[in-house]
Amino acid sequence: MSQIGGFFELWSPVLLLVIVVVGYVYRRFVAMGNGRTAEPVSVSKQASFFIGLALFYIGQGSPINYIGHHYLFSMHMLQQTILYLIVPICIWVGTPEWIMRSFMKNIVFRVILTFFTRPLIALFLFNMLFSIYHMPLIMDYLMKNDLSLFGYHTVLLFTAFMMWFPVFCPLPELNRLNDLKKMAYIFGNGILLTPACALIIFADTVIYDMYANVTVPFNHLSTLDDQQLGGVLMKIIQEVVYGATLAYIFFRWYRRERREEDDVELLETQEIPNNHGGNWNHA
Template sequence: MNQIGGFFDLWSPVLLLVVIIIGYVYSRLVANGNGISIDNEPVSVQQKLSFYTGLVLFYIGQGSPINYLGHHYLFSVHMLQQTLLYLTVPIFIWIGTPAWIIRKILKNRVIHALFSFLTRPLIALFLFNMLFSIYHMPLIMDGLMQNELLQLGYHTVLLISAFTMWFPVFCPLPELNRLSELKKLGYIFGNGVLLTPACALIIFADTVIYDMYANVTIPFAHLSPLDDQQLGGVIMKILQEIIYGATLAYIFFKWYRKERKEENYPDSFEVQDNLTPHGGNWNRA
């Protein structure tokens, strides 16, 4: 492989169109939903920016040259793509998604039951990390990379599991928020521990473990395949630590602000404790 692909190899117009359509549908839902009923809490500018940022990052990870180079040339770029798609995009999307949109989707009993099961903290935690680790087993990854349909299917399942993994941390629905702030800190720590073996296997391997990258000629870089492989593991581990560290800080300071507010305005929180969610409405218990 000495030739870089053409424009349509490096950029995906079809995926760009899909991202634009999703962004447009979101903007219409937000515009039409704001203020219509008590269930539809207003969507802030920060939420909108977060959602659109998630879409942009998704396209950068899946539809830009990052996807092509990571698939054909550089394992390090592949690991950067993994970080964008599975450890970054879901955070921005969940923060930008108002609760009432999710409630509309979950009105279907089958979808609600499946979603509720997959977002249980322990199931979400182990499912994502198990799928991620299995994907990076040399035999599995080499096989998937040779079959575009299987690769697309596995990536779709892995992306869905990434969204379910992040849901307990950035849950927009009070009725499905199963973790306290303290438990969320432990949950993120557990994620870091479970992701470490896959990174360590890649970083400390003394041979190229993926056949698809073993004999690649890189026309624009001076990395050996082994150096590129180890760099990929380092990139994944460092970016994972940064993202998880930022998430821990976010949860901690959110918890701190909540505790301070309870101390300063205890009466308002007593009123909230007498309210329970029911079908998207807050009714007195």
């Protein structure tokens, strides 16, 4: 391969149309509330949802997808981090509670969501599928079979959403983890994702046949360096995302603890004058 693909190979107009339609439906029917019991979604939540949609298109419908599939392993790993580590967070944060309750009325949706978002199942399922995907034999096969690749990526994206649900759960009744357990959950994710990154970073040979014999007209790195760069990108972005998530959870927990302490102190200061007053009245 020595020529870059055409416009419709580098960019996906069909996916862009889907993203625009989803964005319009969200803005028109979700963000503005249901008009009766649900209030409009906050600007910050709307921004999070639309950023998630934009990042999904960047990862799946922009040249990152094409170049990562045909030329550079590092671009492929960048795509992976966008789709599986960032997009689900943005979408869950931007999803209001009331719309999730509407979906939960469907028994099939409720059973699937309740089962696959159990923390241990979500944790191990995503990381297992992600590690299997990056085994050389599996990845080389998938990259040569578009239908199988699409199916695997769909399942992997589903498990990524399930993996992030226990951390950014929009429904209180399904929020199975307190903040301390959420921090442990994120830490466990980081540990389970490390072997796949280490396999790629420390390999001293090109382990993926699909990239071994590709001629890249715009690349200044060797194939092995590009492979190692992909592993490093994955690990660094993973650390940044998980670190930011840990910080978010920790400071939210800290602020809540401080607020509860302030409420207790306020109640105590209010009770002291009342007690004194009661003593005077008794005298």
